[in-house]
Every structure is written in structure tokens, then in C-alpha cells.
Amino acid sequence: MNETPIFFENGSYRLFGILHEPAAVPSGWGWVFCHPFAEEKLWAQRVYVSFARMLAARGAWVLRFDAMGNGDSEGQFSESSVETMLSDIGCAINMLERSSGKVLQGVGLLGLRFGATLAALAAGRYPNVRKLVLWEPIVDGGKYMQELLRVNLTTQTAIYKEIRHKREDLVRMMREGSTVNVDGYEIAYPCYEQASALKLNEGVIQFAGPCLIVQVGRAGQTIRPELKALQEAFPSVDIRAAVEEPFWKEIKQWYRTAPNLFETTLAWTRGQ
Amino acid sequence: MRSEVIPVTFSNKEGVRLFGMLHRPTNPSKSCIAVILLSPGVKMRVAPHRLYLKMTERFVSLGYPVLRFDFYGLGDSEGEVQEEYLADLYGSIQVGRYVDDTLAAMDWMQQTYGTSQFIVSGLCGGAITGLLAGARDQRVTCLLGLAIPVILDGSRIDFTKYMTDVQSKGMRDGYIQKLWDLGAWRSWVRFLTFQSDYRLIARLLLKPLLSRVRPTMSASPVPGQSEVVDNTNPYFAPAFRRMISTSRYVYLIFAEVDRLYYEFEKKFVERNRAELESYGHWYEVHVTKDANHIFSFREWEEDMLDQCSRWLGRLGGNRREVANRPKLEGFDEISRTTA
Numbered sequence: 001m002n003e004t005p006i007f008f009e010n011g012s013y014r015l016f017g018i019l020h021e022p023a024a025v026p027s028g029w030g031w032v033f034c035h036p037f038a039e040e041k042l043w044a045q046r047v048y049v050s051f052a053r054m055l056a057a058r059g060a061w062v063l064r065f066d067a068m069g070n071g072d073s074e075g076q077f078s079e080s081s082v083e084t085m086l087s088d089i090g091c092a093i094n095m096l097e098r099s100s101g102k103v104l105q106g107v108g109l110l111g112l113r114f115g116a117t118l119a120a121l122a123a124g125r126y127p128n129v130r131k132l133v134l135w136e137p138i139v140d141g142g143k144y145m146q147e148l149l150r151v152n153l154t155t156q157t158a159i160y161k162e163i164r165h166k167r168e169d170l171v172r173m174m175r176e177g178s179t180v181n182v183d184g185y186e187i188a189y190p191c192y193e194q195a196s197a198l199k200l201n202e203g204v205i206q207f208a209g210p211c212l213i214v215q216v217g218r219a220g221q222t223i224r225p226e227l228k229a230l231q232e233a234f235p236s237v238d239i240r241a242a243v244e245e246p247f248w249k250e251i252k253q254w255y256r257t258a259p260n261l262f263e264t265t266l267a268w269t270r271g272q
Numbered sequence: 273m274r275s276e277v278i279p280v281t282f283s284n285k286e287g288v289r290l291f292g293m294l295h296r297p298t299n300p301s302k303s304c305i306a307v308i309l310l311s312p313g314v315k316m317r318v319a320p321h322r323l324y325l326k327m328t329e330r331f332v333s334l335g336y337p338v339l340r341f342d343f344y345g346l347g348d349s350e351g352e353v354q355e356e357y358l359a360d361l362y363g364s365i366q367v368g369r370y371v372d373d374t375l376a377a378m379d380w381m382q383q384t385y386g387t388s389q390f391i392v393s394g395l396c397g398g399a400i401t402g403l404l405a406g407a408r409d410q411r412v413t414c415l416l417g418l419a420i421p422v423i424l425d426g427s428r429i430d431f432t433k434y435m436t437d438v439q440s441k442g443m444r445d446g447y448i449q450k451l452w453d454l455g456a457w458r459s460w461v462r463f464l465t466f467q468s469d470y471r472l473i474a475r476l477l478l479k480p481l482l483s484r485v486r487p488t489m490s491a492s493p494v495p496g497q498s499e500v501v502d503n504t505n506p507y508f509a510p511a512f513r514r515m516i517s518t519s520r521y522v523y524l525i526f527a528e529v530d531r532l533y534y535e536f537e538k539k540f541v542e543r544n545r546a547e548l549e550s551y552g553h554w555y556e557v558h559v560t561k562d563a564n565h566i567f568s569f570r571e572w573e574e575d576m577l578d579q580c581s582r583w584l585g586r587l588g589g590n591r592r593e594v595a596n597r598p599k600l601e602g603f604d605e606i607s608r609t610t611a
Contacts, residue, residue, distance in 0.1 A: 001350065005279035005291070016279075018348055042315050049348060071318055072277075072293055072325075155569070159529055159562050184321025184568035252427070254314065254358045256345070 001053060006099070010091040016072035017065030017092060019099050020056040027059035029131075030096045030104045034089055034111035034119040038077075038148075038185040040248040041070060043255075044112055047247055050257040051110075054266070061104065063096040078179045078186040082118070082194035089122040093129065106130030110265075113248055114138045117200060124206025131272060132211040132234075133265055136248075139226040141198030148182045155181075201226065205233040212268045213239045216246065216261060240264050275332040282380035284344060284373045291348040292317060292341025292377070295328050301335025301588050305413065306387045308377055309340040310370070310398035310405075313362060316347030319395055320566040326573065327393070330581045334588055337387070341377055343370040362425035365397040366505050367404075374405040382411070389413045391584070396421060396532070396565070399524075400508070406520060407511035414521040414587065416580060419532050419565055422540045423503045444476040504539045512540070516551040523556050523583045525576050527563035556583075 002021040007014045033048055035041040052062040067088045069077035093107055108131035111119030116137035123129040138144045149167050156163050165173070170180045171192070179186035198204065211234045215227050221241050231239050242264045247255035275295040283289055309324045311317055317340040318324055328338045344351030355361040374392065381387045391414040392402030399417030406412035450456040462468050515522050526533035541548065548555070558579045563572035 001289075003348070005348075007277075039320060042318070042320065045316055045347065046314070046345075071322070077322070155564065159564060159569075181569050184323070184566060184573070186570065250358075252357055252359070254353065254355050254361050256353060 001056070006095070008091060008095040010068065010088055013068055013074040015065055015068065015074070015088055015091060015095075017063050017095065018052075019096070020052045020060075020062040020064070022059045022061060023057045024059040026061075026103070028103065028105040029059075029108060030061035030063070030100055030106075031055055031108045031110055032089065032092045032096055033062065033064045034109060034115035034122070035064070035067065035070065036112045036116075036248055037114035037144075039183045040113055041115075043250065044248045046256045047258050047261075048112075051262055051265070054262060058266075061096060061100045063092055063099070065092045065095075076186075078188045081188075081190040082121075082198065083190075085118050086122050086125060089118060090126050093122075093126050097128065108133065108269075110135070112136060114141075114144065114195070117141065117198060120200055120205060120207065120211075121198075123209070123211075124204075129207070130209050131269070132207055132209065133268070134211065134213045135261065135265075136216040137200065137213065137227075137230065138198075139200045139230050141194075141200075142196040145192055145196045148187065149180065151182045152180055155183075201229040201233050203233075208235050210272055211237045212265065213237060214261060214264055215239070215241045216244045216258075217241060219243045238268060240268070275328075275338075280339075280341075280380075282341075282376060282384075284376040286344070286351075286372075288344045288351040289349065290341055290344060290373060290376065292339055295332050295338040295340075297332045297335050297337060299335055300337065303335075303389075303588055304387060305389045305391055306337040306339060306381055306385070307331050307391045307393055307416075308374065308381070308402075309338060310374060310392060310394035310401045311341070311343055311346060312395040312398045313365070314346055314358070317342050319398075321568060323395060323567065323573070326577060327580065330577050331584065334581065334584050336391070336584065336588075337385070339377060339381060341373075343373045357427040359425045359427045359429070362397060363429070366400050366421060366424050367507055368401070370397075370401045371405045371408060374401055375409055378405075378409065378411050391416055391587075393417065393580075395419055400505070403511045403515065403522075404507060407507075407514040410518070412515075412520065415515060415523070416583065417522070417524045418567070418576065419527055419530055420524055420536065421532050422505055422508045422536050423532075424505045429503055440476055444480075447473060447476060502539070509540060509544060512555075513544075513547065516548075516554040519554060521554055521587070523558075525558045525560060525579055527565055527567060527572065528559050528561050529563060530565040532565065533559060 002023065004019045006017050006019055033052060035048065036044055048064055052064050055062050066073040067080060067085050068075035069080045096107060097104055107128050109119040109123050109129050110133040112135040116134035119132060120134055120137060123132045149170050152170060153163055153167065156165065174180055174189040174192050179188045213227055213231060215221065215223055223239060223241060227239060231237050242261040244258045244261050245251050245253055245255065247258060275297050278294045278296065280292050280294045281289050309327060312319050324340050328340065331338050342349040345353035353361060355364065378390055388411055390412050392405055392412050393416035394402050395418040399420035402415050402417060403420065406415050450459045526536065560567065560572050560575045567573045567576045
């Protein structure tokens with residue numbers, strides 16, 4: 001395995017990434033992986049590593065990177081927002097192109113959960129993105145932010161046996177400049193506000209290239225309405241279901257790889 | 273951060289390449305001791321909510337070089353972990369799965385930078401790995417452990433059989449509260465649709481009655497051994513004993529609401545009190561009020577970091593060589609401090 005740790009700059013801060021070089025005849029494709037939000041990133045880490053190695057073994061360049069305030073990148077999580085995350089993805093795309101010697105015929109973006117949401121937005125912003133893979137994308141950012149606030153409420157209840165700061169208090173605190181703690185991550189208002197405003201299926205998609213949406217769930221699942229609606233937002237899209245556990249959160253299984261998800265994705269990339 | 277950050281790789285004894293980040297302070301201390309932060313569970317070298325980066329920042333500001341690295345099969349390191357269930361992976365860590373990787377990290381630091389004394393630190397699985405590594409290798413001069421587990425996890429272990437009284441009472445109170453709480457309708461739905469753990473509920477509700485009619489089984493170890501008839505890690509007490517009896521410091525920080533704290537008190541301290549008191553110079557416990565297992569709220573995290581800094585500051589402030597095993601000022605007795 002030829003994997004190189006790299007730091008690269010985005011303005012005043014440095015981002016950290018691991019560059020996977022092709023371990024087979026180069027395919028001419030490069031992939032930038034966009035990680036999910038907060039602690040979901042850590043739970044999904046090894047699945048990302050395994051899939052990056054799988055793509056590299058098939059001749060692709062892959063860059064896995066940490067957005068500002070995440071992982072080993074510089075900056076504070078509380079300073080991050082949707083805009084900083086999209087900007088970081090843009091820097092990562094440039095870094096991948098430079099690192100590969102500018103021989104790539106195209107760059108693909110792959111993301112999981114909120115990372116998929118960001119990938120879908122970034123794909124329309126950066127013209128060198130030619131493919132898009134969305135694993136279990138968050139379609140409704142507002143709903144997702146509410147789920148995160150609920151984590152804070154649950155922690156309050158577990159510790160204090162009461163809710164000291166209600167949901168509306170938390171939002172007000174953020175609006176007034178404080179942060180809200182979700183599993184140890186301090187979320188500030190710009191992040192909350194920008195993410196809450198995101199509705200992927202309401203006219204924000206500007207990417208016209210090929211896209212794969214994968215719903216992750218149990219056997220026999222039917223595609224959820226929100227993903228069907230998202231499908232309509234892309235002119236060239238395939239939607240698939242993969243049988244896997246929700247490995248981006250704490251579950252009983254140890255998820256180092258996601259065979260059905262990987263095979264679904266590889267089959268699609270082979271067909272492109 | 274006042275440090276130079278260097279991505280590093282080194283091999284463990286199986287030849288598997290491990291990945292890490294080395295932080296070298298711009299103003300190193302004179303102690304020539306490095307801190308190695310050991311990964312907690314599967315959360316790799318950054319730990320939950322980047323806790324290890326915040327710890328690193330504190331340690332580096334005190335002049336300590338810090339190495340954070342990924343064990344084999346985790347994070348960005350090579351290798352594979354084959355366990356199907358997290359509980360089994362955790363159990364394997366609790367009996368020393370990653371001790372060799374820890375020793376490999378020390379070997380690499382010694383060969384590359386000449387460092388021969390180490391403070392090993394970590395949360396949960398990282399803490400127990402540090403303790404077991406310390407029992408094996410005298411280069412470990414101190415353990416700074418957060419939420420260290422004294423029990424064994426495993427998918428086939430029924431933890432409800434071995435809950436401490438405090439844990440049982442907490443869960444029992446929770447169930448009783450739900451009986452009258454209209455907001456807990458989901459719990460009722462689960463109960464009425466056969467989704468609840470009835471064995472657990474029965475055990476919790478009946479325990480106070482059974483304890484009156486059945487004598488409590490003693491779980492004290494046979495002298496010289498630590499085997500007990502519950503889920504206590506048999507390697508914990510010998511390793512702890514090895515550390516403090518060879519005059520190496522152990523500083524433990526627990527989160528007050530974490531079951532691991534009750535388990536430590538019930539399954540280790542109570543059973544080994546006399547011996548611990550005789551080595552009281554070498555170990556101290558701090559409990560962060562209200563905190564959960566990962567010190568997630570900022571005030572808990574700050575308290576934990578302050579305690580770490582305070583302890584390391586005293587360690588570094590002592591000008592005598594650590595090899596001479598000095599007693600730290602303020603560590604003259606077993607102390608229980610609570611924020």
C-alpha cells in the first residue's frame with residue numbers, strides 16, 4: 001500500500017489528508033472522500049479506509065481528508081460551517097489533482113451522510129468533478145440538525161435527570177454567540193443555520209454528471225420517498241439499496257468494511 | 273499549538289505499519305519523557321470529539337513530546353481486526369491486544385529520538401492498554417488513565433449479571449420512573465410488544481428482595497491471585513500492583529456518572545484496599561463531577577484537562593530524575609478529589 005499523509009493549506013489553516021496512490025494500472029480517476037459529520041466520522045473511519053484501499057487497488061487515486069476542526073486538521077470544530085466545509089472540499093480536489101501529477105481524466109466525490117450532502121453541493125461548485133457517489137445522504141439538513149440537538153437533550157437528561165436547556169434555548173444560545181455541545185462537538189450558529197437551510201431536493205443541485213445514490217438499510221428495504229425525490233434533482237442518476245447496518249453510529253457489530261455497499265458502488269463505477 | 277506536528281509511521285513486531293502523529297514542543301521540558309496517547313476502542317488517534325488533540329495541546333504546552341498513533345487494524349494503520357462484534361474487540365483490548373503495539377511505539381521513539389521514559393495515557397481501552405504495557409515494560413514511568421475499565425467486555429458476557437449496586441439502583445430507578453411518565457410511552461410500547469429485556473427488568477426489580485433472602489457471594493480474590501467469579505479483568509489488579517509496587521505513578525481520572533467508576537471502586541478498590549493503602553504514594557484518583565464516559569460537555573473536559581495538566585506540572589516540576597522514583601509533592605496519600 002502506498003499511502004502518504006499530507007498537509008495542505010486552505011487560507012489560514014492546514015488540512016490533513018491521506019493520499020492513496022494507485023496500486024494497479026492507473027485508471028485515470030481520482031476520488032475525494034467527504035467524511036460525515038462529527039462523531040459519525042470516527043465510527044465510519046475504517047469503512048472509508050477500506051474502500052479507499054479497494055479503489056486504489058483498482059488503479060484510482062484517492063484522497064481522504066479531514067475538514068477544518070476535524071481529525072488531524074487545524075482549526076476548531078466550532079469555527080466550521082457548511083461554507084468552510086465546501087471550501088475544504090475544493091482545496092482537497094485541487095490537492096488531489098496536484099498530487100497525481102495532473103494526469104487525471106476526472107475526479108469523483110464520495111460522501112456518507114452529511115458528507116454526501118456536502119459532496120452533492122460541491123459537485124456543482126467545482127467543474128472538475130465528473131462523478132458523484134452519495135452513501136445514505138442527508139436530504140433535509142434542518143431535520144438532521146434537530147436530531148443533533150436531541151443528542152444534547154438526551155445527554156442533559158442522562159446526567160441531570162432533567163432538561164435544563166430546551167431545544168429552543170439551545171437555538172437561542174447559538175444565535176447569541178454560544179455553541180451547543182453534541183457528543184463533545186461544539187456547534188456554532190453559522191454551521192447550524194447553514195445546515196438547517198439545506199434541502200437537497202429543493203433546487204440546490206447543480207451537478208449534471210453521473211451520480212449514484214445508495215440507500216443503506218436492512219434486507220427488503222424500499223427506497224425512501226426523500227431519496228426518490230432527491231433522485232429527481234439529478235439529470236443522470238442511479239439509485240440503489242445496499243444491505244448494511246448503520247455503521248456511522250455505535251452498533252453491536254464492528255464495521256471495518258461494508259461488502260454490499262462496496263460492491264454496489266464498484267459495480268456502478270465499472271458501468272460508467 | 274506550540275509544536276511541530278509530524279506524521280509518522282513505524283512497524284510493530286509483526287511488521288505491520290502503524291500510523292501516528294508526533295507533536296514536538298518548541299520549548300521541550302528537561303525531563304526527556306514523552307507522552308504516548310493510546311487509542312480508545314475503535315476511535316483511533318484523535319479519540320471521541322478530538323479529545324486527544326486537546327490533551328496533546330496541554331501536554332505540549334508543558335514541554336512534553338506527544339505521540340498519538342493507531343493500533344493495527346484501526347484508524348489509518350495497516351492490518352485487520354477480525355472480530356465481528358465491538359464487545360469482543362473491546363474484550364480483546366482489555367486483555368492486552370495492543371500492548372505489543374504500544375511497546376513498538378516506545379521502541380520507535382527510543383530508536384528515533386532517544387526517549388527512554390514514557391508517560392502512557394489514554395481513555396478507556398487506551399488506559400487499560402497503558403496499564404498492561406506498564407506491567408510489561410519499565411520504560412513506562414507513569415500511567416495517566418481516563419475512565420479505565422476493570423471489567424471484561426464480550427458479546428457472550430451478560431453484563432447485567434455483574435452490575436454494581438449503584439448501577440442496578442440507577443437502572444431500577446429509571447424503570448420505575450418510566451412507569452409513571454407519560455412521555456415514556458415508547459418504553460411502554462417496547463414493553464408491550466415484547467421488545468424489552470425482561471430478564472434485565474426482572475433482575476433489577478427483584479434484586480433488593482433477593483439480597484434479603486440470599487447471602488451476598490464474596491468475590492474476593494485468593495491471595496496472590498486476582499481471579500474472581502464475575503466479569504472482573506483478571507489482568508487488571510496484577511498489572512496495577514506491578515506498577516505501584518515498582519514505584520511508578522498511576523493517576524486515574526474518572527467521570528462521575530460513568531459505570532466504569534463504580535466498577536473500579538467496587539471491583540478493584542474494595543477488594544484491594546489494604547494493599548492500595550500501603551502503596552498510596554504512587555496512585556491518585558480524581559473524579560470529574562457529573563461527567564459522562566467521554567467527558568463530552570466542555571466543563572467536564574476542562575476539569576479533566578486541568579487535572580492532567582496539574583498532575584503533569586507537578587511531575588515536571590520535580591527536578592529529580594524520574595528514574596530515582598521521587599515521591600510527588602502532594603501525592604503522599606491516597607486521595608479522592610472531586611471537581
